[in-house]
Amino acid sequence: MSERSLPVDNPFVDPSIHETPSALQGEATLFVAEDASLTLGADSLIILDDRFVHREAANCCGLLPTRSKTTHSIPHYNILDASLDDLELTIQHALPTSKTSCRPSTISYTLIDKSSINAAKSWLAKLLDLAYGNSQRNKRIKVLVNPFGGQGAARKLYASEVEPLLRAAGCEIDAQETTHSGHAVEIARQLNVDAYDVVACASGDGLPHEVFNGLAQQQKPRRALRKVAVVQLPCGSGNAMSINLNGTNSPSFAALAIVKGLRTPLDLMAVTQGEKMYWSFLSQAVGIIADCDLGTENMRWMGSARFTVGILTRLLGKTVYPAELAVKVDIDDKQAIKAAYSHVRSQREDVSGRREWEAHQDLDGDKHDSLPALQYGSVLQDVPSDWEKASLPTLGNFYCGNMAYMSPDTPFFAAALPSDNHIDMVNVDGAIPRLKALDMILAVEQNKMFDMDVVNYRKVSAYRISPKLRPGQKVGYISIDGEKVPFEPFQVEIVGGLGTVLSRNGAVYEFEGPK
Template sequence: MTTAAMATDNPFVDPIASFEEHGRDHSFAVDSTLPVGKNASLTLGTDSLIVLDEAFEKRDRTNCCGLWPSGTANTRAIPFYNILWAELQDDELRIDYASPASKTVVRAATLKYPFERQTLEVVHKWIIKLLDRSYGESQRIKRMKVLVNPHSGKGSAEKWYHRDVEPLLIAARCTIDMQKTKYSGEAVEIAEKMDIEAFDVVASCSGDGLPYEVFNGLAKRADAKKALTKIAVVNLPCGSGNAMSWNLNGTDSNSLATLAVIKGIPTPLDLISITQGETRTLSFLSQSVGIVAESDLATENLRWMGGQRFTYGFLVRLWEKALYPCDIAIKVAIDDKPSIKEHYRREKSNHEPASERRGYRNLLDDDASASSGNDDGLPSLRYGTVNDKLPEGWELVPYDRLGNFYCGNMAYMAADSVFFQAALPNDGYMDLVCINGDIPRTTAIKMMLGVENGNFFDMPGVWYRKVLGYRIIPKSKGDGYISIDGERVPFQPFQAEVHKGLGTVLSKSGHMYEAPGL
């Protein structure tokens, strides 16, 4: 049988290898299949390692509840994405991989095969190829600072770390320095003081609160710009709100998120400077004034309701047609939905390297000169602070019927809630949604459902813009709610401006969020 025929008959033959091999020598095919032991072989397929082993048939006929891609009784296809490591130990070839235990759980597992000493060089080369295909552009053996918030969510973060996270990191040969946070704000101090040369990643086993602290700790350093570029901030979801993990890992399962981090690609992330009073902080997720802030922050007493508490708070306020009058000045970048869609599609097909996705070098914008700053600290503020006079061209407009002011830097705000369908990790814009508070109740409920079913962006009452900065001055008397990344801040005016690609995260694609998009 010719190789070409084999390729069509046998789904496990790498078609590229077959094509290259056709009419040439047979070196690639020999190299991609490694005979191991008497009745087994390992083949580098198109996107999987194909393990052919007579012993499977006797040992396990169940294909692990159908969780592996289909093979025959004596083959197993392990996606390269699931391969964690491979090496020679004594006279054995050892392959560590993430084995599916259910649809939402993977566990570290190992394959071991003996090999002949005289084939050492061949096996060695084969391992190099396997690891190349398994990691692609993702860094291997990541050096991880892991922070565990024992109080996150229902208080299980430490247990989940030891059960779901650590074994996978060890199997992938990551180096781990784990620390439990002892008090609120400690992650800021840890990030501010850490040796950034000794680590590649800070992973928080928590909700979104700890990554927020880590970004802000890195931002406090004298070498903030370098630290935010070098250290990837990631979330291993253990909280009640795990938006960061949904956006970047596509899951709130700890073990699947750990695998996504192990295989994650460094991705610049826009960060937003918030000035309020005399403070300057960084936001990575969202800012809200009005119904969203209040539904989240004013329902802490309803925590027992779990995820439903937010929906309940939202519906009560919708029913009351609550208004949150504000004066707002906005530096708009794109203000109509067709242009936003076009921008989104253009960015989706843009695969320029990470180094090109930071700063405002290429933005033809009058304010670009001050964008990057000249020193190693945080970039200077192009639009000044909330205490400065309004930047030129900005105009404060009364929004007296405002119901919801919601500005996002990521797409998912919670599981199943893609509020910002056009959000991109490093397009240099924030996504701003404004909704009037006096729209009919039925429309408001349709909008709420639209967030879950993906129709939200196109709804007529949803005012969606891409913006570079804004100032907001709440007008109601007394104490209201403003939320920055889910944390309550004083009910006072604040100003925001975005810094293109200032931070770094790990993502699956290297340039997009895991949300369905537009």
């Protein structure tokens, strides 16, 4: 993905208000020296300091937005922490150093004299209120670093891009490297959920998948999943979680988004396959996507082009992936899906204001301890009689998702919402004309795929798919949250708001939705 919009605006403040809030009039400005003042604006901290004139040359490539030679502003969103130690006032903030990176930076002033200490204390409290809005300060974070994530880059990215920002924000950090596949499941299963607010995965999407599953194996799983927010510090090769929730693939901007993140319920999808049961937070793929993701290992030398080449050769060859499908359909009309999406989006501001409070409610008490019983049982039971059944001998792409972006620039599930209690299901026939198939690839990036007549887009609450090998096919692939699972029938059902994440706006993904 080309780097998405930088989070330099303040998501906590109504953008229609451009004046200093009236409650702060008169108290909004703190004089910190004879020639310097700090003013709380509606969306940023404004620093008026004659000494900036002389410092101009040292202003880190002009990256501090400048109003005049003596005035600088820092978005409240970028303020990490602020403190007063005797007369010494210190403000930590995230300073963008490029479109893809920011680093902590410090501003400090010595107050004129002791008489201004009380005013400074209440001014600092207001600054932190504006900086954090409904977000929790000084989060206690269990960090898990996958040393092999992102082809080995995760460890270095975490140390250089992420940790300094978390520390500058006063977060409590307990970092640990995973030593083997499945280690994050074990850590999350045993985690003392009262000691942490967040589990942050410096990894791709594989570790968050494991953490959700580990929390679901705690003795009080529902409480664990509600208490601890699972987040991603994008350091892997697939970073869909961060792109969707925070609009960025950059580890440092994601760290800032987590510092400022709002607790957001996330639907989880219960998967049963054979005797196994586990949780998926992102996607399930059968057909061309799974085949290109998992069946092109022999083309790894091509790098990221491997996926595109894989898709093109299969589309041009009209490759099909036969399957039997049974679905509990909720909404199958595209206009109705758009209307439902717009409704949630329009309520976004109400919702994001309430989330923090709601998410902390009812953490204790028996009814929140255990996982809800699955409504539709497992793949080993009969398919419920009211599900729609179809035989799909020429299925091309079967893809189900819970988030909009599946990778940078591919908002495959335009109408996906974090907690609407639906799985977004897309299926496309493999026998459609080649030109249409190629159009579809381009349409994904331009957010035009949703409306294409060859694309069957539905909101569903459960389904079962039984994939078959086509004549001559030796190996079949199924991908769940990007990881390979056995090529066997599986059943999925949605469990509304079971998981908790942090997101930038507390209500919807960082995507415009279906056009």
